[in-house]
Amino acid sequence: MTTGPVPRPRPGEVLVRVRAVSVNGGELAMRTGRLRPFSGRRFPKRVGIDLVGEVVVGTGRFAAGELVWGGTGRRMGSAAEYVAVRAEHLDHVPAGLDPVRAAALPAGTTAITALRDKATLAPGERLLVRGATGGVGYVAVQLGKAMGAHVTGLASAANLDLVTELGADEAIDYRAPGDLGRFDVILDTVGTDLPAFRRLLAPRGRMVAIAFDLERPVRSLGYLAAHAMHRTRWIRFFSGNPTAPLFAELGRWVAAGVIRPQVDRVFPLADIAAAHRALEQGGVRGKIVVELP
Structure with a gap:
């Protein structure tokens, strides 16, 4: 793991303090170099596609303190303490969902x-x-x-x-x-x-x-x-690149009780390598989630 400064949100971005992310098959392939024609040959790669977290610096309809979920678009890097995310790739987490269970759902x-x-x-x-x-x-x-x-x-x-x-x-x-x-x-x-x-x-x-x-x-x-x-x-x-309306629709299905989260295991950020190994081993029951303090 590496450390760096807290990112500065650009216009149209929201600064999020990340509370949980899930582990996805695509990032396993990217991290191990199996997608070099698409990812380029510079390594190591940042990981994390989706996220759940609290707004630190908001914009538009997002205010500080609100719990949001979303994704980083066509780039990776959500497995971090703070992430700046385009507002169009975020939506509010449905009421009643904690960050870990919410992180099992963006996929x-x-x-x-x-x-x-x-x-x-x-x-x-x-x-x-x-x-x-x-x-x-x-x-x-x-x-x-x-x-x-x-x-x-x-x-x-x-x-x-x-x-x-x-x-x-x-x-x-x-x-x-x-x-x-x-x-x-x-x-x-x-x-x-x-x-x-x-x-x-x-x-x-x-x-x-x-x-x-x-x-x-x-x-x-x-x-x-x-x-x-x-x-x-x-x-x-197809390879998904969801935006706010799609996250909002997912939220409506969840709020209606039609879709429920299924968490397989939870790892701390310090053990994210173990979380990746767990997904590589297969037999997963739902989502493997990485939780941040």
């Missing part, structure tokens, strides 16, 4: 974008969520049910109980899935074996991927691009 904006905006999931459709107990997947299971879908969640055998608790109609061990049938929408948070899962799509099915195969990045991204323009059984890949 849910990706689930909203995937199911509502990209796949246009409709009531009665069949939804398959790969990685159903991961940071995006556990929210997608809850959201899919709220949107009226029949939800199947793939997860490790040890986590199938959580998939059921989240409301899935079916909880299936990804190592022994058997005949899964056909799905109208597939949300892929894993990135591997995309052709096999595309074959599970119904004739008008849609797959939304938020990950690609890091062992075969060129082939994986090429496959995604080749099938993005299909009129049927298509695949869309």
Whole structure:
């Protein structure tokens, strides 16, 4: 860990004293150099994509002392005591949520974008969520049910109980899935074996991927691009960059009791390396959160 001065917010930025952040798969790949074509070759990298904290210096609708959540946009670095964040990437935390539980939820904006905006999931459709107990997947299971879908969640055998608790109609061990049938929408948070899962799509099915195969990045991204323009059984890949309206929508789902936070483990900032190792080991039940004093 390194130290430095408290950042000075620029016009349009809010200075936030960070209380908690989550650990995300994308920052693991970035930190370990597996995304050099996108990240550049200068290391070490700062980590942290999302945050929950108290406003120190506000602007516009944000006043000092308020609890906010949000993200750092297309850059990393939220795992710090103080962060200056563009106001358009922040919103107020719903009442009743403490910082640790709130930090388990910002990745849910990706689930909203995937199911509502990209796949246009409709009531009665069949939804398959790969990685159903991961940071995006556990929210997608809850959201899919709220949107009226029949939800199947793939997860490790040890986590199938959580998939059921989240409301899935079916909880299936990804190592022994058997005949899964056909799905109208597939949300892929894993990135591997995309052709096999595309074959599970119904004739008008849609797959939304938020990950690609890091062992075969060129082939994986090429496959995604080749099938993005299909009129049927298509695949869309995206990387989230949520702004205030999306965080506000997430807050409404949470306030309504539709989406609840799921915290796997909590680490202090001094042990953030251990938090990263815990996510790398897999089998996570929700979100791994790093708490700051």
